[in-house]
Amino acid sequence: MSVRQIVLDEFIIQKEKDFPYATGELSALLRDIGVAAKIVNREVNRAGLGDILGQHGSDNVQGEAQQKLDVLANNTFINSLKTSGMCAGIASEEDEDIICIDEDGHKSHYVVTMDPLDGSSNIDVNVSIGTIFSIYRRLSTKCPCTHEDFLQPGRQQVAAGYVIYGSSTMLVYTTGKGVNGFTLDPTIGEFYLSHPDIKIPAKGSIYSINQGSYTKFPKGVQAYLDYCLGIDGTNPKPYSLRYIGSMVADLHRNLIKGGIFIYPSTDDAPKGKLRLLYECNPMAFIVEQAGGKATDGKRNILDLKPEKLHERTPIFIGNTEMVEKAEALLAQYDQATV
Ligand code: AHG
Ligand code: MN
Ligand code: MN
Numbered sequence: 001m002s003v004r005q006i007v008l009d010e011f012i013i014q015k016e017k018d019f020p021y022a023t024g025e026l027s028a029l030l031r032d033i034g035v036a037a038k039i040v041n042r043e044v045n046r047a048g049l050g051d052i053l054g055q056h057g058s059d060n061v062q063g064e065a066q067q068k069l070d071v072l073a074n075n076t077f078i079n080s081l082k083t084s085g086m087c088a089g090i091a092s093e094e095d096e097d098i099i100c101i102d103e104d105g106h107k108s109h110y111v112v113t114m115d116p117l118d119g120s121s122n123i124d125v126n127v128s129i130g131t132i133f134s135i136y137r138r139l140s141t142k143c144p145c146t147h148e149d150f151l152q153p154g155r156q157q158v159a160a161g162y163v164i165y166g167s168s169t170m171l172v173y174t175t176g177k178g179v180n181g182f183t184l185d186p187t188i189g190e191f192y193l194s195h196p197d198i199k200i201p202a203k204g205s206i207y208s209i210n211q212g213s214y215t216k217f218p219k220g221v222q223a224y225l226d227y228c229l230g231i232d233g234t235n236p237k238p239y240s241l242r243y244i245g246s247m248v249a250d251l252h253r254n255l256i257k258g259g260i261f262i263y264p265s266t267d268d269a270p271k272g273k274l275r276l277l278y279e280c281n282p283m284a285f286i287v288e289q290a291g292g293k294a295t296d297g298k299r300n301i302l303d304l305k306p307e308k309l310h311e312r313t314p315i316f317i318g319n320t321e322m323v324e325k326a327e328a329l330l331a332q333y334d335q336a337t338v
Contacts, residue, residue: 008191028086036080037163044165061096073116089145100144111149113278119246128166130248134282135159154281154302174289200292204319206259208243208250216266220330260318272314293320
């Protein structure tokens with residue numbers, strides 16, 4: 001009789017030994033996230049049947065119309081993180097300020113940042129969406145938690161991950177010792193280890209960017225796209241463009257197949273669109289752990305010191321070779337304008 005695959009909760013507990021001072025808090029937090037992911041997955045899978053498609057009728061702090069599933073996913077993750085008392089506070093895309101959970105004086109050591117539902121524009125059209133999360137050890141020692149607990153460079157992340165609600169539902173996470181992916185078996189409600197020790201392929205041939213905004217991109221980004229397309233004559237094998245419009249799904253594909261995902265600055269948005277704390281940092285941690293790289297064009301994403309909860313940054317993330325080629329072309333154009 002063959003041995004069955006390990007499930008997420010077993011794996012999390014086995015990995016506790018990697019942390020010499022582990023108290024089980026981080027494991028409990030990751031377990032809470034796994035439970036919330038299953039609940040959101042249930043709602044996503046029946047999204048066309050109930051009254052959960054469409055707009056919620058409210059805007060989030062960035063002025064974006066909230067979808068019903070944005071609100072549902074946010075509430076689900078918050079409630080789940082509150083359950084075990086292992087989370088001191090949450091910073092969410094959907095909430096203007098931090099949510100402090102530790103009011104009763106319980107001494108939890110961790111805070112969580114999250115994009116509860118990534119790819120909102122794809123909800124109503126049955127295209128893959130996701131959840132992104134990141135866990136930091138808090139700096140403050142007293143309750144409630146403070147903004148400083150959240151405004152730490154991505155390098156300080158203790159764990160980060162995403163859930164992709166796709167052709168199957170997967171949870172992919174890292175605690176800084178490689179990246180592992182788990183696929184949900186919906187018939188028994190367990191995440192099984194299906195993608196151990198994920199490494200991004202050394203060579204990639206996919207680029208992912210909203211190319212419709214080409215004319216608004218900086219000259220260096222345009223030059224890199226011309227390279228990808230093979231129009232500048234230096235790329236013997238032009239790349240394939242694949243862009244879904246859900247960062248989680250676009251990056252998951254590129255992580256498995258090799259590729260680069262870019263959300264650059266534009267004329268209208270000099271800091272790009274994606275948020276440092278709960279989109280770029282967690283994805284950068286995962287991709288770096290898988291052997292890839294993430295920069296804002298010059299600086300490693302994980303070294304940026306956040307100043308605001310909802311701050312944005314341009315991002316070039318994926319296969320190291322491709323990211324470095326993009327950086328080289330950006331640098332050439334920077335030089336040209338000095
Ligand atoms: P969110 O749904 O959490 O607001 O994130 C959407 C983001 C990201 O997932 C995606 O990469 C990007 O928006 C797509 O933006 P464009 O439509 O400008 O390409
Ligand atoms: Mn998002
Ligand atoms: Mn979102």
